[in-house]
Amino acid sequence: MENLNEKCAIFGVYGKGIDVARLTFFGLFALQHRGQESSGIAVADGSDIKRHKDHGLVAQVFTEEAIDSLKGHIAIGHNRYSTSKGSGTEHIQPMVVGNGALAFAHNGNLPSTRALEEFLQGKVENTAGLSDSCLMAHAIHWYMEQGKALPDAVTAAYPLFTGAFSIVAMTKDTLVAARDPKGIRPLSLARLNGGFVVSSETCAFSTIDAKFVREILPGEMVTIDESGLSEKQIAEGEQKLDIFEFIYFARHDSELMGKSVYEVRKNFGKTLAREYPIDADVVVGVPETSLPCALGYAEQSGIPYEMGLNKNRYIQRTFIQPDQKLRDKSVKMKLTPIPGVLKGKRVVVIDDSIVRGTTSKPIIDLLFEAGATEVHFLVSSPPIRFPDFYGIDTPAQDSLIAYGKTVEEMRAAIGATSLHFLSLEGMLRSTGLPKESFSTSCFTGEYPVDLKERYDEINYPSDVSISSTSPKQMEPG
Ligand code: AMP
Numbered sequence: 001m002e003n004l005n006e007k008c009a010i011f012g013v014y015g016k017g018i019d020v021a022r023l024t025f026f027g028l029f030a031l032q033h034r035g036q037e038s039s040g041i042a043v044a045d046g047s048d049i050k051r052h053k054d055h056g057l058v059a060q061v062f063t064e065e066a067i068d069s070l071k072g073h074i075a076i077g078h079n080r081y082s083t084s085k086g087s088g089t090e091h092i093q094p095m096v097v098g099n100g101a102l103a104f105a106h107n108g109n110l111p112s113t114r115a116l117e118e119f120l121q122g123k124v125e126n127t128a129g130l131s132d133s134c135l136m137a138h139a140i141h142w143y144m145e146q147g148k149a150l151p152d153a154v155t156a157a158y159p160l161f162t163g164a165f166s167i168v169a170m171t172k173d174t175l176v177a178a179r180d181p182k183g184i185r186p187l188s189l190a191r192l193n194g195g196f197v198v199s200s201e202t203c204a205f206s207t208i209d210a211k212f213v214r215e216i217l218p219g220e221m222v223t224i225d226e227s228g229l230s231e232k233q234i235a236e237g238e239q240k241l242d243i244f245e246f247i248y249f250a251r252h253d254s255e256l257m258g259k260s261v262y263e264v265r266k267n268f269g270k271t272l273a274r275e276y277p278i279d280a281d282v283v284v285g286v287p288e289t290s291l292p293c294a295l296g297y298a299e300q301s302g303i304p305y306e307m308g309l310n311k312n313r314y315i316q317r318t319f320i321q322p323d324q325k326l327r328d329k330s331v332k333m334k335l336t337p338i339p340g341v342l343k344g345k346r347v348v349v350i351d352d353s354i355v356r357g358t359t360s361k362p363i364i365d366l367l368f369e370a371g372a373t374e375v376h377f378l379v380s381s382p383p384i385r386f387p388d389f390y391g392i393d394t395p396a397q398d399s400l401i402a403y404g405k406t407v408e409e410m411r412a413a414i415g416a417t418s419l420h421f422l423s424l425e426g427m428l429r430s431t432g433l434p435k436e437s438f439s440t441s442c443f444t445g446e447y448p449v450d451l452k453e454r455y456d457e458i459n460y461p462s463d464v465s466i467s468s469t470s471p472k473q474m475e476p477g
Helices: 022-028 064-068 114-120 132-145 150-162 203-208 244-249 262-273 291-301 324-328 330-334 358-368 407-414 425-430 454-455
Strands: 007-012 038-044 051-057 072-082 095-097 100-110 164-170 173-177 186-194 193-198 211-215 220-225 227-231 282-285 310-311 335-338 346-351 374-379 418-421
Touching: 007 022, 007 164, 007 173, 022 038, 022 064, 022 072, 022 193, 022 203, 038 100, 038 132, 051 100, 051 220, 072 100, 072 164, 095 132, 100 132, 114 132, 114 150, 132 150, 132 164, 150 173, 150 220, 150 227, 173 193, 173 262, 186 203, 193 203, 193 220, 244 262, 262 425, 282 291, 291 346, 310 358, 324 374, 330 335, 330 358, 335 358, 358 374, 358 407, 407 418
Parallel strands: 282 346, 346 374, 374 418
Antiparallel strands: 007 072, 007 193, 038 051, 038 072, 095 100, 100 164, 164 173, 173 220, 186 193, 186 211, 220 227, 310 335
16 A cells, blocks of 8 residues: 555635635645645535645646635645655545545555455455545445444544544535544644634644634544534544654644744754754754754854855746756755855754755755865754654655664765764653653654554664764753
């Protein structure tokens, strides 16, 4: 089964008298960072479901005409992240199944779909090649065919969903939103003009002037229909938000578990400065995610923060593959140095993560080419040694640069003067939240949702410690 749902965004709205398709467009536009491969909106008007979807960025997929054709009072939308696998149009969400009876969109990933496939055997013609999201939609629809209303159908199918999921589902007259029992992917609820909105991230609420109400809880489902909002805990919840939402994935202006993503990233930088004080002249962040971390490092260390790297703000996914020569330059298409900031300087550069290690070396080369005398590469998360199965798209374990390598070996591979990673404890402490409320699987190999047959894909190295350069003792706070 291919992982087709990495790094996605979901959005839903219920409201009479609201132009729900237009609103969903702006919601998805605000959530563009969670997925750039394709986008779709489905709208229900009480008697029918209509949908528009295509490959491309939100602003490319929807024209004024497309939005105008989607009339109704309920909408769900989805942005999908680019992946080399399964890019066919049939995988673009929202899915619509049962001849327009159900629309469904999913953020997350089910590492094991065995239970779903077994359940659907004999009920759906052929499950081979169906994505996990499609299987989920079929399972819900099967229960609807047995006479269950949408909320009851979701409740009945829920135990078959073994993995990470935040979902929105819609019939012609009802909207449902739910989160997996560990709340691995985020999902929040807001009010708007007498109606309700749900969104992967709170940043979308600011765009559309919706008033944040609360996060949907792990294991909870909310239903919105003619009679208003109803809430139901369908499974016991235990919050295990993927810490990667704070590290890389969420937008700075979102809030997760009551914490500003911006503030937490700044704290990551401050903690890095306490763990790894470095004699340097300037602190630089790799745009965009790491900029608050660099600010935090600068504030804590007293070393001036400068914009040493400029990001081309029009960089976006194109569907034209660059040739090899251009691909080698792809970092330069995105990032260029500001030589005046770097020439003759000892530079601390901060990035949020190292995954394959393919971008770190060209960034370090850029900084040296621009005249830096030392480049200390600091990472605001620990080494990623384990693959992700819950929807963040970190690759197979042997493609991870930190797998089986010491920090010194990694430093040599990327050509930095020194390389340091934020400690696991320091990272968790910087969130200001209990450490038990996070999934840290890609750093620790501890997976809060059973991976079943997928455990075979993981090696637990015994010979490599998490960090070969020990951080300084943390100060409290
Ligand atoms: P790599 O070059 O593979 O080591 O990737 C690390 C860079 O990609 C960092 O600059 C991150 O900001 C960014 N990054 C981290 N996680 C992801 C992800 N899941 N998808 C895309 N980019 C990512």
